[in-house]
Amino acid sequence: MDGQRTRRRIPEATVARLPVYLRILSEQFDDGVTNMSSEQLADFAGLNAAKVRKDLSYLGSYGTRGVGYEVEYLVYQIRRELGLTHDWPVVIVGAGNLGQALAGYGGFGDRGFPVGGIVDVDESKVGSLVGGVRVRHLDEVAQVVQSRGISIGVIATPGAAAQEVADALVAAGVTSLLNFAPTVINVPHGISVRKVDLAVELQILSYYEQRRASAKAATLHAVPGAR
Amino acid sequence: MDGQRTRRRIPEATVARLPVYLRILSEQFDDGVTNMSSEQLADFAGLNAAKVRKDLSYLGSYGTRGVGYEVEYLVYQIRRELGLTHDWPVVIVGAGNLGQALAGYGGFGDRGFPVGGIVDVDESKVGSLVGGVRVRHLDEVAQVVQSRGISIGVIATPGAAAQEVADALVAAGVTSLLNFAPTVINVPHGISVRKVDLAVELQILSYYEQRRASAKAATLHAVPGAR
């Protein structure tokens, strides 16, 4: 077995862009494109070519000078690096509006993240079918997680319950959390957390809107948009 | 007159944290807390105190040495800086699963972003009521936007329609977009875009999961989680 030893550490910013490249490349591949330059990929991703090349260079030297990258091979390499060579079932906690929308959403399982379980505390929801999966009680979350080998948990409960749910998930053995509740959660070292917060996004937009408005009032040129 | 030109430019990273502080402070205020130190706020936000102080210093010097920050006043200042002193109605495009969940979601209007309109192209949806708002046709989006003075658009259509929808929104006068479709959209200079992409988040988690797994295989110590 060869030198997998130098497990290259990929910068966080790059990790966050790899999924974007992956989607673009997969789509292009489906459209019959077999080869792309960093310039073309950058255009699709709304970035500049140097950044794309540097990002891809963390995966290894998979391009061909004067030609570009072979789309299919690059898709394979990114998938491998992101750990998408196998499915990662997820458990959704909270079978409310959002939890149901997520469970019913095809693009989830489609992309390698099938819903392996849904749990809630509301007895009127436990036992019902959501997105084809039967809702279980939060108390059984450890069993759900362990029986399916789940390592990713999705928190779709009200903010007030988020910390408690996070604790339960971690205790059950989950090591990555995607938090939709508008609350900062604390987890032990070694657990990954990502947060999706609608209000934060809107407030950031509001900041730039407000800024544009005051810039206009001062008869100045436009402020560059955020990304 | 570039007097206002000296409008303190706040670093993007700070702008993204202000909403978090705002939520924490508002909550604490409701709980009767009148004063907080940077250390306390940092704990709630999962950051360190120096960062909090530096972030807040962009707003001005509103703390009191030896004491901390007055919660109520800080809430006011952050709201002012983020442009949250008035409502920003939004228009939602796409009345599907996600669009309906968003429209029905109270935490939206609650926080100063009332749903000012919903549009779709599906004739079977146009005319129906979603979250108390009547769905109109995409063709009428300019009228909706202008009659309500909307500057923020939310894209909740399939990816294939996202660019077309973005173009229509921009043409209608919208200057900020929140994109839930898994597609990079191109907009003219001066328009802000934020993207929320579930698949990207899960794939980032997958990367760290995979990395943890191979670190374990190599009998090495754990990899720090992402934030």
Add this chain to the structure above:
DNA sequence: CCGGCTTTGTGAAAACATGCACGAGCGCCC
């Protein structure tokens, strides 16, 4: 086999963000 054209891969510089450390200012208590 060569020279021209293209595009990668990557050092080095610049820009940005974080974390540390400490002086300065404030409140409180004696």
Add this chain to the structure above:
DNA sequence: GGGCGCTCGTGCATGTTTTCACAAAGCCGG
């Protein structure tokens, strides 16, 4: 009213990310 303890505000060092720019590498046509 002076000293003490606390916490802010910020200069500076460190770390990370982006951008630039160019040599090296591959392809192609002759």
